[in-house]
Amino acid sequence: MTRKQRRLVLIGAGLGVLAVAVALMLNAFRDSIVFFNSPSDVAEKHVEPGTRIRLGGLVKDGSIVRGNDLRVRFAVTDGKTEIPVTYQGVLPDLFREGQGVVAEGALDGGGVFNADTILAKHDETYMPKEVADALKKSGHWKDDYAQRAAMPVTGAAK
Amino acid sequence: MIPELGQYALMLALGLALIQATMPIVGARTNDAVLMNIAAPAALGQFVFVAIAFAALAECYVASDFSVLNVYENSNSAMPLIYRLTSIWGNHEGSMLLWVFILAFCGALVALFGTNLPAALKANALAVQAWIAAAFHLFILTTSNPFLRIPDAPFEGRDLNPILQDPGLAFHPPMLYLGYVGFSIAFSFAIAALLEGRIDAAWARWVRPWVLGAWMCLTLGIAGGSYWAYYELGWGGFWFWDPVENASLMPWLAGTALLHSAVVMEKRAALKVWTILLAIVAFSLSLIGTFLVRSGVLTSVHAFAVDPTRGIFILAILVVFIGGALALYAWRAPLLKQGGLFAPISREGALVFNNLFLTSACATVFVGTLYPLALEALTGDKISVGPPFFNSTFGPLFIPLMLVMPFGPLLGWKRGDILSAAQRLFAAAMLSALGIAAAFALEHGGPVLAPFGIGIAIFVMAGAVTDIAERTMILRVPLRAVLRRAIGLPRSVWGTAFAHFGIGATLLGIVSVTAWGSEHIAAIKPGDVIDISHYRLTFDGVFDRSGPNYRDVVGHFTVRRASGDFIGVMEPSRRTFPARNMATTEAALMSRGVSQLYVSLGDPNPDGTVPVRLYFKPRVLLIWLGAIIMFLGGGLSLSDRRLRVGAPRPAKAKAALQAAE
Numbered sequence: 034m035t036r037k038q039r040r041l042v043l044i045g046a047g048l049g050v051l052a053v054a055v056a057l058m059l060n061a062f063r064d065s066i067v068f069f070n071s072p073s074d075v076a077e078k079h080v081e082p083g084t085r086i087r088l089g090g091l092v093k094d095g096s097i098v099r100g101n102d103l104r105v106r107f108a109v110t111d112g113k114t115e116i117p118v119t120y121q122g123v124l125p126d127l128f129r130e131g132q133g134v135v136a137e138g139a140l141d142g143g144g145v146f147n148a149d150t151i152l153a154k155h156d157e158t159y160m161p162k163e164v165a166d167a168l169k170k171s172g173h174w175k176d177d178y179a180q181r182a183a184m185p186v187t188g189a190a191k
Numbered sequence: 192m193i194p195e196l197g198q199y200a201l202m203l204a205l206g207l208a209l210i211q212a213t214m215p216i217v218g219a220r221t222n223d224a225v226l227m228n229i230a231a232p233a234a235l236g237q238f239v240f241v242a243i244a245f246a247a248l249a250e251c252y253v254a255s256d257f258s259v260l261n262v263y264e265n266s267n268s269a270m271p272l273i274y275r276l277t278s279i280w281g282n283h284e285g286s287m288l289l290w291v292f293i294l295a296f297c298g299a300l301v302a303l304f305g306t307n308l309p310a311a312l313k314a315n316a317l318a319v320q321a322w323i324a325a326a327f328h329l330f331i332l333t334t335s336n337p338f339l340r341i342p343d344a345p346f347e348g349r350d351l352n353p354i355l356q357d358p359g360l361a362f363h364p365p366m367l368y369l370g371y372v373g374f375s376i377a378f379s380f381a382i383a384a385l386l387e388g389r390i391d392a393a394w395a396r397w398v399r400p401w402v403l404g405a406w407m408c409l410t411l412g413i414a415g416g417s418y419w420a421y422y423e424l425g426w427g428g429f430w431f432w433d434p435v436e437n438a439s440l441m442p443w444l445a446g447t448a449l450l451h452s453a454v455v456m457e458k459r460a461a462l463k464v465w466t467i468l469l470a471i472v473a474f475s476l477s478l479i480g481t482f483l484v485r486s487g488v489l490t491s492v493h494a495f496a497v498d499p500t501r502g503i504f505i506l507a508i509l510v511v512f513i514g515g516a517l518a519l520y521a522w523r524a525p526l527l528k529q530g531g532l533f534a535p536i537s538r539e540g541a542l543v544f545n546n547l548f549l550t551s552a553c554a555t556v557f558v559g560t561l562y563p564l565a566l567e568a569l570t571g572d573k574i575s576v577g578p579p580f581f582n583s584t585f586g587p588l589f590i591p592l593m594l595v596m597p598f599g600p601l602l603g604w605k606r607g608d609i610l611s612a613a614q615r616l617f618a619a620a621m622l623s624a625l626g627i628a629a630a631f632a633l634e635h636g637g638p639v640l641a642p643f644g645i646g647i648a649i650f651v652m653a654g655a656v657t658d659i660a661e662r663t664m665i666l667r668v669p670l671r672a673v674l675r676r677a678i679g680l681p682r683s684v685w686g687t688a689f690a691h692f693g694i695g696a697t698l699l700g701i702v703s704v705t706a707w708g709s710e711h712i713a714a715i716k717p718g719d720v721i722d723i724s725h726y727r728l729t730f731d732g733v734f735d736r737s738g739p740n741y742r743d744v745v746g747h748f749t750v751r752r753a754s755g756d757f758i759g760v761m762e763p764s765r766r767t768f769p770a771r772n773m774a775t776t777e778a779a780l781m782s783r784g785v786s787q788l789y790v791s792l793g794d795p796n797p798d799g800t801v802p803v804r805l806y807f808k809p810r811v812l813l814i815w816l817g818a819i820i821m822f823l824g825g826g827l828s829l830s831d832r833r834l835r836v837g838a839p840r841p842a843k844a845k846a847a848l849q850a851a852e
Contacts (some may be wrong), residue, residue, distance in 0.1 A: 047547055050588075054551040057584040058558055067578035068572060086536075087575055101532055103714050103802055121800045122712055123793040126425075126774050 067137060072114040082140045088116060088148070089135040097130055109134060109146070120148040142163070194259050194338040197247025200411035201288075204240035204295065204411050209296075211321035216386070228313035229301035229799055237324065238299035245279075245292045248337050252279050258344035261285060261337045267350040267770050268742040270849040273361060278351040280364045283485060283501075289347065289365065290481070292326045293372040298324065298400075301376060308397060315383030317377075323375055326508045333577035334501045344557035350740065350770035359419035367412030371477035373405025373615075373826050374446060378474035381467045382516060385523040395457035400829055402453060404447045407825035411441050425791040427774030427806045429469055429704070430817050432581045437560040438480035444553035445473040447545045447672075455542050459531045459604060462539075464524050465546070471520060472665020475513040476553075482558070509746030535606040541599035548592040555584040593647050593698065600687055601661065615661055615817035634707050641706035648702060651695030655688045686828025690821045697817030699783075703810035714800040724807035726788060727751045728761070735802065741768045743777070746792050746801060750781060763790045763803075 061092065069087040070080060080086055093115055103122055107130075108115045118136055128134060136148035143183040211233035218226025251259045252275045256266040264280045266275050280286040298320045303314050331337070334731040380398045383392040416439065421429045430436060449469040455462045481503045559576045566572055596618060602614040626649035630642035660666075663685065665677040711723050717732040731747040743764040749760045763779035778791035786809045793802030 035533060036529065039532060043543065046535075046543070047572075050547045050551050051554075052557055054584070054588060057587055058555055058580075061583045063563075064579065065583065067575045067577060069574065072291045087573075099796060101714075103712060123791075123804055126776060126794075 042151050055105055067134055069135075071111045072109055072116045075116060075146075076114045080140060085136045085137065085139050088146055089133070090115075092111055092128070092130050092136070094130045100184050109136065116144070116146050118146045118148050120151055122151075125151055192445055193247050193250050193256070194340065194818055195228075197244040197251075198332075198336065198338040200243035200247065201328060201332060204237050204244065204291075205235040205325060205332065207240065208321045208325040208328055211237060212318050213369070214320045217658025219314045219318075219386075222311075224310065224751075226547075226725045227310050228231075228743075229611055230317035231305075233839050234240065234295075234298040234302035234320070236410045237404070239297040241288075241292050242297040245288055248285060248288060248485060249276065249279055251338075252276060255347050255348065256344075257346070258340055260339045260341050263341060263345055263348045265348070265351050265385070267348040267740060270351065271768075274351060274356045274359070277355070277361045281355045281360065282333045284331070284365060284480075284602055286368075287327065287331050287335050287339055290368055290372060291324060291331065293365070294324050294366050294375060296321070297372055297376050301401075302380075305397075312383050312394075312397075315386050316379040319379035319382045320375060323379070323512065323570055325807040326512070329482050330508065333336070336505050347634055347770075351770060352770065353741070353766065353768040353773050353775045354423055355604070355851075357419060358417055358766075363412055363415040363419055365409045365412075366415060370405050370407075370409025370439075370446075371442060371480060372399060374403040374406060374470075374477050376391065377449065377470040379407070381470035382519065385519050386466060388526045389522055390406065390463055390467065390527050392457055395453045398470065398746045399450070399453045399457060402446060402450050402473075403825050403829050406450055407822050407829070408445050409439070409827070410818050411822045413443060414815045422780060423775070424777050427708075427710075427778070427789050427791070427804065427808065429811070430703075432576075432578045434560045434843075435484050437556050437581075437630075441553055441556055442473055442476040442558070444549050444556065445469060445476050448549040448553070449473050449544045451545050451549075455539050458633070459533065459539055461531045461533065462543070462546075463527050463529075464689045467524065467527070468520060469517045469546075469550075471513075472550075475509075475516065476557075478509050478512060480531070482506060497579070509648075510642060525654040533604070533607075534606045536602065536609050537567045538599065538602045538604045540827075541595060542608070544595055545592065545599065552585055552588040555588065556581065557845070559584065586738045590647065591692075593651050593707050596651055596694075597657065597693055600691075606658040611785075614648075616654055616657055618730070619650055619657050622653045623647070623650035637706035641702055643822050644702035644706070645699065648695050648699035649730060651698065652692050654694065655692035659685070659688050659690075686824045686826075686831065689827055691824075693820030693822075693824060695817070696813045696820060697815075698815030700810050700815075700817060701767060704808050705721040707809050708811075709807045711805040712803070713805075714796060714802050716800050721803075722807050723788070723803055724809075725753050726757075726758070728788075728790070730801075730803075734796070736764070738766075740770060741766045743767075744792075744795070746790070746803070748779070748790060749787065759791050761788065763792045765792050765794065782812065785810050785816065787811050799846050 038097065066088050067085050069089060072088065072090050074080075075086070075088065086110055090109040090111040093108040093110045098106045098114075100106070104119065105124065106117065106119050107119070108117050110116075118138075120136065120138075135152040136146065137150040137152070138146055138148035140146050153189075211230055214233075215230035218224070218229070248261070248569060250256075251262050252266055253272065255262065256320055257263040257266075261284050264283070265278045270278070278285070280289045289540045298317060300321070301313070307315075308316075355776060378397050380394065380401075384394055413436075414548055416436070417429050417510065420431065449466065451467045452462050453471055456466045477630060482502075485501065485505060527565055542799050559580050561573050564572060597616055598609070598612050599606075601615055602609070623646040627646035629644045630645040635644070658679070659680070662680055663673045665673050668676075686694050709720055713719075713721065714731050715721070717730055721728045721730070726748075729751070730748045731749060733744055733746050736743040736745050743766050744760050745764040748761040748763075750761055760783060761779035761781055764777045765774055767774045774794075776791045776793075778789055781788040786807070787797065789806040791804045791806075793804070795801045797821060
């Protein structure tokens with residue numbers, strides 16, 4: 034094999050593998066991306082029932098209702114719109130009323146959001162970035178949060 | 192006094208770094224030995240001053256000096272000494288100081304042990320190392336000074352984030368940083384080679400031990416982080432495809448590719464241009480990792496503070512170093528001479544295959560991690576790219592890599608015989624088929640493809656053993672001869688076998704846990720009995736317990752076999768830290784062989800029931816044991832005489848040495 038042929042084989046193989054990788058990525062982007070929405074976004078964009086989304090906002094005060102078998106209902110609000118959420122499972126360490134939360138799941142036909150994952154935080158003063166942005170957008174961001182968020186404190190969204 | 196001392200030491204280190212960054216390069220250009228020789232003492236001096244700064248910060252933490260802002264914010268006098276020490280890097284400023292400390296340490300090692308390097312290469316490499324150091328010293332002094340004082344010193348500190356108060360954190364960040372920063376040496380050598388416009392096989396010999404060392408630390412660091420997330424976060428997950436985890440995985444993938452291409456370069460003087468590029472990419476990805484984690488563009492446990500000036504500063508460092516390196520590469524790489532020829536089916540060919548798939552896999556992780564950031568910046572849409580994306584891109588790219596891996600070491604250099612390699616792997620393939628059959632027969636449920644995953648893992652492990660068996664001619668010559676051959680094998684051969692075996696073991700663990708792990712979530716009350724896998728757990732109730740700076744609500748579980756034999760007790764707890772008004776979940780783990788039972792508690796409900804998560808994790812420990820085996824393999828390879836000695840000294844130098852005696 035000459036040097037030129039060898040180089041062609043190498044480049045060909047490289048491009049081949051790269052093409053496979055790109056095809057895999059495009060395919061995966063089609064079905065496995067989840068958009069983040071605030072309750073107002075959900076109302077405005079008319080998110081289809083069954084589409085997986087992340088819903089972020091504050092847990093509405095007085096909205097948590099616990100049922101049997103670790104079932105829980107609560108409402109997520111951004112101050113303008115609120116959406117009822119159901120979840121079954123163990124809630125994260127600092128899931129509380131009035132605190133930020135991100136839920137992942139899908140809307141059912143009746144406008145209730147069925148969450149299969151609840152992401153909250155591991156720190157009293159931490160507000161998920163998406164939630165903070167959404168609250169600022171809807172004009173319900175309180176300076177109180179900003180002050181807390183500005184404090185150099187470890188936050189966790191994992 | 193102590194913090195001021197630390198700050199001055201850091202300023203002096205910056206000064207020395209600036210000298211080290213300029214003089215030796217001028218020396219290398221003008222062939223001035225005096226200027227070139229400044230590099231080594233400057234690197235050592237820089238290390239001494241950074242070490243003083245680091246020791247000063249450590250002293251502030253040990254003495255709980257809350258007049259230092261950094262200590263006040265992240266420590267508490269009630270914390271045990273070990274956590275007061277680990278809180279040094281449990282925050283942004285301290286962790287950046289650890290970063291430069293390790294960077295200076297690496298530079299000092301090159302200065303000390305690089306005695307057989309060509310003078311110009313050493314001078315240039317140390318100078319490049321100093322550019323990086325200077326940039327980060329400046330970053331710390333201007334935006335992230337850990338030595339800032341508070342005018343009115345508080346009596347008590349605010350405590351370290353409880354989830355970081357864990358023995359695992361004593362070792363995870365330093366290991367990870369040793370890995371990240373260790374790649375800086377390969378980077379500096381690559382840039383030095385480009386500056387000189389000359390590179391040969393000896394270059395790979397000098398660089399490979401550094402890459403190997405960095406790779407070993409990174410492997411252990413990633414595994415440590417994964418184990419920490421597994422037991423501390425209470426979810427029982429070992430990998431989340433979280434951007435921060437990906438940030439450490441990308442340099443690992445590029446570093447693994449670099450490790451393999453450097454072998455080709457060392458043995459066959461081929462793939463030079465590619466190896467240089469990988470050296471640049473591996474460290475660039477480490478820098479990008481640092482940027483992602485530290486700038487606050489991502490929010491996670493690791494994003495310590497959201498401060499835009501820091502983000503912009505790190506971004507500037509990134510642009511200058513990565514952009515500059517790639518531009519230099521584009522300009523100078525065509526000057527480098529091409530190396531030896533090889534057929535597609537050969538050891539080199541297999542290593543190229545490895546490189547293609549590793550870098551492609553790395554690219555998919557890169558895209559998946561950065562796409563959400565790019566999209567948000569461009570359109571404002573917020574998306575999350577989760578595990579499904581990575582499973583369906585990374586997974587398919589790793590399968591061929593695993594399948595081809597056992598063939599690599601069995602192929603000859605230059606031109607290999609694939610048929611003979613396949614024949615020798617027959618036993619491994621048979622074992623793998625047996626494994627698939629056993630998985631189908633013994634395990635129930637799970638994805639249909641999972642047994643094939645087990646098959647691949649067994650093939651990889653058996654393939655690694657085959658390599659050693661072939662070389663020692665086991666079963667073909669008497670045992671004594673086999674032993675002699677085993678001892679005579681180069682340690683790097685053992686290293687390869689260990690590392691490949693380790694990745695097989697990790698794969699076995701990952702497939703087993705994802706396919707056949709069982710989970711039970713319930714709200715329970717005392718006296719309740721839960722059956723999971725072959726075990727029966729009885730919940731006996733909760734009691735209180737207090738620690739140095741926390742209170743525990745402990746759940747007591749009795750574990751029995753399904754037959755009723757008592758095995759032991761498990762005590763998961765909810766831990767509350769009054770200093771931060773925060774609670775963490777302390778899961779209880781019980782190892783059964785390499786499998787584990789896992790119990791974690793939720794917040795007790797008002798009606799007296801307690802939510803619990805119970806998991807049975809089959810063969811889960813193999814995931815991290817595999818990483819430890821990889822680490823050992825790296826160590827064996829590193830101890831190989833040929834690597835330890837480094838490149839042979841030119842005959843003339845040796846003669847001169849003898850004459851001097």
